[in-house]
Amino acid sequence: MIEFQKVYFSYKEGDSSIKDISFLIKPGECTILCGKSGSGKSTILRTVSGLAPVFYEGILQGKVEVDKLVPAGLESEERAKLFGVVFQDPRSQFFMNTVQDEICFAAENIGASPNKIKEMLYEVSEFIGIRDLLSRNIDELSSGQKQKVAIASSLILQPKVLILDEPTSNLDIQGSKVLIEIIKKIKDKGISVVISEHRLDSFKEVADRFLYINKGKLDEIWTRKEFENLSDEKLLSLGLRPKTVEKKANNDIENDKEPLLDIRSLSFRYKKTNSGIDNINLKLYKGEVVSLLGNNGAGKTTLCRVISGLLREKTGTIKYKGKISNCNLRNKFCYFVMQDADYQLYSDSVSGEIAFGKKVTEKVKEKLIESLNTFKLMELKDRHPASLSGGEKQRVTLAAAYCSEADIYILDEPTSGMDGDGLCAIIRWVKLLAEKGKIVIIITHDLLLAEATSNKFIYLEEGEQVKEGRNII
Amino acid sequence: MRKLDNRTYIILLAVSTVFWFLFYKNNQIHLSVVLNALLLIYIREYKKAIKFAITYIMMILLACLFAGKIALMYIVLNMLARSIPIIMVVTCIVSGNSSELMSSLQKLKIPKPIIVMICIMIRFFPVLSKESVAIRNGMKARGIFSGWQDYVKHPFLAYECFIIPLIIRCIKLSDELGATAELRGLNADKNRTCIYDVRFGLKDVFAVIVYGTVIGLIYFGA
Numbered sequence: 001m002i003e004f005q006k007v008y009f010s011y012k013e014g015d016s017s018i019k020d021i022s023f024l025i026k027p028g029e030c031t032i033l034c035g036k037s038g039s040g041k042s043t044i045l046r047t048v049s050g051l052a053p054v055f056y057e058g059i060l061q062g063k064v065e066v067d068k069l070v071p072a073g074l075e076s077e078e079r080a081k082l083f084g085v086v087f088q089d090p091r092s093q094f095f096m097n098t099v100q101d102e103i104c105f106a107a108e109n110i111g112a113s114p115n116k117i118k119e120m121l122y123e124v125s126e127f128i129g130i131r132d133l134l135s136r137n138i139d140e141l142s143s144g145q146k147q148k149v150a151i152a153s154s155l156i157l158q159p160k161v162l163i164l165d166e167p168t169s170n171l172d173i174q175g176s177k178v179l180i181e182i183i184k185k186i187k188d189k190g191i192s193v194v195i196s197e198h199r200l201d202s203f204k205e206v207a208d209r210f211l212y213i214n215k216g217k218l219d220e221i222w223t224r225k226e227f228e229n230l231s232d233e234k235l236l237s238l239g240l241r242p243k244t245v246e247k248k249a250n251n252d253i254e255n256d257k258e259p260l261l262d263i264r265s266l267s268f269r270y271k272k273t274n275s276g277i278d279n280i281n282l283k284l285y286k287g288e289v290v291s292l293l294g295n296n297g298a299g300k301t302t303l304c305r306v307i308s309g310l311l312r313e314k315t316g317t318i319k320y321k322g323k324i325s326n327c328n329l330r331n332k333f334c335y336f337v338m339q340d341a342d343y344q345l346y347s348d349s350v351s352g353e354i355a356f357g358k359k360v361t362e363k364v365k366e367k368l369i370e371s372l373n374t375f376k377l378m379e380l381k382d383r384h385p386a387s388l389s390g391g392e393k394q395r396v397t398l399a400a401a402y403c404s405e406a407d408i409y410i411l412d413e414p415t416s417g418m419d420g421d422g423l424c425a426i427i428r429w430v431k432l433l434a435e436k437g438k439i440v441i442i443i444t445h446d447l448l449l450a451e452a453t454s455n456k457f458i459y460l461e462e463g464e465q466v467k468e469g470r471n472i473i
Numbered sequence: 474m475r476k477l478d479n480r481t482y483i484i485l486l487a488v489s490t491v492f493w494f495l496f497y498k499n500n501q502i503h504l505s506v507v508l509n510a511l512l513l514i515y516i517r518e519y520k521k522a523i524k525f526a527i528t529y530i531m532m533i534l535l536a537c538l539f540a541g542k543i544a545l546m547y548i549v550l551n552m553l554a555r556s557i558p559i560i561m562v563v564t565c566i567v568s569g570n571s572s573e574l575m576s577s578l579q580k581l582k583i584p585k586p587i588i589v590m591i592c593i594m595i596r597f598f599p600v601l602s603k604e605s606v607a608i609r610n611g612m613k614a615r616g617i618f619s620g621w622q623d624y625v626k627h628p629f630l631a632y633e634c635f636i637i638p639l640i641i642r643c644i645k646l647s648d649e650l651g652a653t654a655e656l657r658g659l660n661a662d663k664n665r666t667c668i669y670d671v672r673f674g675l676k677d678v679f680a681v682i683v684y685g686t687v688i689g690l691i692y693f694g695a
Contacts, residue, residue: 055655080658092646093653095596101572104668108572111663118668139599153657310613328620336614342641343611346634357617386641397615404616 001027001160001192002048007062009047018043018216021062027160030183030193030206035213036239036419038389041196044213045163048194049083050074067160077110084154084191088166088417090146099141100134103153110157120156128152128182142296144175151182155191162186164195168202169417172295172445176202198419199446201243204228212238241420245427245452248289258322259283260439261307261408266316268306277303277463280316284408284456289430289440291450293472294460300443303460304410307441308334320407335406339413341393344400345385350377353385354400367403374432375399391422398429408439415446427452447472477516479566479577481677485512485684486562492688493559502555503533504691509561512684521564529557567595576667589659593650600646601639608638 002025010017018040025031033041046052050071053060064071066082074082087093096102103124107117125131130148133141138149147167154162164183168176176199183193183206197203200210210227212220222230232242261284269276277299284290292300305311307318309330317324320333338344347353354377355368372378375395380388385396394414401409414426423446430453433440444450450457451472459467489505496502506529513522532554539546566574571592578588612618612634624631654660 049656051652051655055652075662076655076660077658077663079656080661083656085653085656087649087653089649091600092649095592095650095654095657095659096571097596098570100668101570104572106657108575108666108668109658109663110661111666114666114668117666121668157658305610308614310610331613331616335616338607338611338614340607342645343607343638344615346612346617346637356615386637400615406616 001025001029001067002194003063003065004044004047005063007047007060007064009043009052009058009060011043011052011056011058017058018047018213021218023211023218023221025192025194027192028187028190029208030187030195030203032200032203032207032210033194033196033213034198034200034210034240036421037198037391037417039213040216041213042165043216045085045165045194045196047071048161049085049163050079080106080110081157082160084151084157084159084162086147086150086154086162086164086167088169090143090150090170093150094138094146097137097139098134099130099136099138099149102138102149103134103156105153107156117156120158124152124155127155127185143170144172144178144296147171147175147179148182155186160191162191162193164193164197166197166417167195168197168199173447174295176445180206198241198417200227200241212240214238236420236424239419239421241423241448245448247451248453248455257285259319260286260321262317262319262322263307264317264319266303266306266318267314268302268311269314270302275299275302275463276314277306277460280465282458282465284439284441286437286439287434288456289434289442289454290456290458291454292441292443292458292460293445293447293450294466298460299463300460301412302463304336304412304441304443307408308336308410310336333406334408334410335401335404336410337394337397337401337412337414339416341390341397342386344397345393348384349382350385350388350396350399351381353396354403356400358403364403371399371403374402375429391418391425394418394422395425395429402433406438408441409433410441410443412443413445414442415444415449423449476569476573477565477680478671478673478677479569479574480581480673481680482562482565482569483577483581484681486559486566488681488685488688489562490559492692493555495692501691502558505558505688506561508684508687508691509558512565512680513561515680516565518564518568521561521568525557525561525564529554532557567598570669571595572667573669573671575665576669576671579665580671585665589654601643604639604642605635608635608642611638 004021004023007021008019021044033044035041043052046056047060047064048066048071052058054072060072069082094102095105100121104117104121107120125134128148128151130152133145141149167179171179180202186193187206195203204224204227207224210222211218232244235242263280263282266280267278280303292303294300306313307330309327312327318330345353347356351368351372354371355364358364372381375398377395377399380392385393388396415423426449430440442449442454455470457469457472458465506526510522510526532550536547536550536554539550575588575592617634618624618631
């Protein structure tokens with residue numbers, strides 16, 4: 001179905017490229033592209049669909065064939081019929097307001113007859129299991145539902161190849177499982193599936209082969225069996241996420257002291273949706289790392305926004321060092337690192353970013369140098385934050401947090417879209433913060449991260465604290 | 474929502490814009506706000522009708538307060554209030570269904586690139602407001618500009634902090650939207666079809682006649 005023979009691609013600006021890539025993908029086969037961030041996975045996906053060099057300009061050499069056609073030479077209509085593509089963030093690929101219109105979009109564009117489109121719409125929505133969502137507004141959907149809509153929209157023209165770019169990065173554990181089931185069904189239809197992904201372990205049921213890309217080259221090809229036999233050391237040395245991590249030792253926290261943060265019967269409700277959190281009780285001690293687990297929409301982020309003072313609690317109290325603190329005060333000692341670092345970078349250099357909003361005194365300068373050193377940002381200190389990679393951006397926000405006076409750090413999905421190196425780095429930074437006596441609260445679906453860093457796990461379900469423990473349940 | 478054809482709204486927009494330029498008395502603008510509120514009520518957008526009416530009244534009252542004291546404020550508020558009737562008609566188009574709008578515009582023989590541009594723009598407004606909220610939260614979460622006083626003290630810095638991430642996000646989003654458009658056949662040469670039956674019907678004719686007559690009466694009568 002897909003054939004690559006000695007394919008080279010370099011972008012016009014000449015930054016990242018792929019070299020000498022050759023592989024063959026059969027119909028109904030599921031292939032996972034893995035490798036470090038920036039290794040060229042996305043470029044390969046773009047070359048498969050012909051977006052490189054048609055949309056992303058550059059020089060393509062070698063033979064690329066999909067279903068005996070050359071993707072770069074296709075008309076827009078043929079390309080739409082041949083490929084279904086789902087990007088990492090489904091939000092940025094929706095054109096229409098309602099689910100039904102979105103799914104029909106591609107079919108309408110190529111001028112299919114309305115009756116035929118309606119038929120295909122029902123077929124594909126039944127297949128993906130979103131029949132009940134058809135009349136809903138896209139903005140109201142959860143991220144898992146959005147992903148399903150994105151997949152359904154890309155399948156409406158019955159493409160021969162489905163391309164997914166990091167499909168699990170916005171999904172919870174349940175959502176990932178559903179996605180795997182859908183991919184199985186798609187494979188059974190004879191559609192070839194190509195996925196670029198960091199969380200490889202969840203795909204081991206459906207993947208037929210794993211292609212390991214390193215610095216633009218295809219270094220290794222593993223079958224499912226070979227992948228299962230890879231050791232964690234090997235995966236880590238390749239910069240991939242390991243299958244298991246060393247658990248954090250649990251005996252290093254003394255609980256007999258006064259808690260630094262004492263949360264009692266905390267509740268909050270959003271006015272619009274009436275969703276929120278109910279009766280949360282939590283005691284956090286110096287140097288503790290807590291993982292908040294639970295499905296999307298369980299109230300994890302809401303709880304953290306209340307703790308950090310971004311939202312005002314409805315009932316309940318939050319005591320900091322034994323004193324009740326209101327949301328303005330909490331805003332000072334909490335530091336919330338959002339999932340998408342782009343929203344939190346404002347300055348024109350890394351060092352400016354870290355010291356942002358502070359009067360530059362000798363003390364701040366010292367602290368700035370300490371943060372730069374601790375987070376290994378010395379070499380990057382004069383770069384513009386926007387020019388950094390995702391992992392580096394996250395490191396800058398963490399360093400800025402470190403430089404502030406905050407005692408409590410809240411990290412929202414810090415490892416989403418990160419490779420093995422990124423995961424290890426985050427684990428290292430979190431441990432470092434804990435050693436300095438800070439409290440770190442992590443909102444995550446990434447059980448590896450939770451296991452490696454946390455000594456407390458809290459499960460939320462529909463805004464309520466359902467389980468709490470010292471081990472992952 | 475009871476719907477009229479998008480072409481009807483475009484005609485109504487054209488008619489009301491022409492008269493809007495001709496109106497020379499405040500009463501005429503007041504009445505055209507009433508007329509457009511009735512239009513919104515007719516298509517069952519009750520909340521929007523009420524919202525616009527209240528905004529308009531507030532602005533006019535405020536403008537009266539400033540009259541004779543701060544001339545600039547009076548002018549600005551009046552200008553804003555005057556634009557409300559036009560915004561009300563635009564709302565009818567924007568809050569409708571993009572697929573139908575594309576189909577209607579195509580029937581009006583508007584070139585495809587312009588249709589695509591209009592539709593992406595409509596799609597972009599809610600995205601922009603969501604992004605803005607996220608940036609605002611990001612600032613607050615970092616403890617920068619946590620209160621309104623900070624905005625007053627450093628307005629330019631606040632603007633910079635807000636606009637830089639917004640631009641970066643928009644570039645990213647537009648890049649991906651462009652790629653998706655290419656992959657989903659938006660650039661195909663064929664005429665676009667639509668699963669909805671887009672038709673200029675009797676009630677559209679009726680709406681245009683009634684609207685035209687009333688706005689004419691407002692102009693000549695008031």
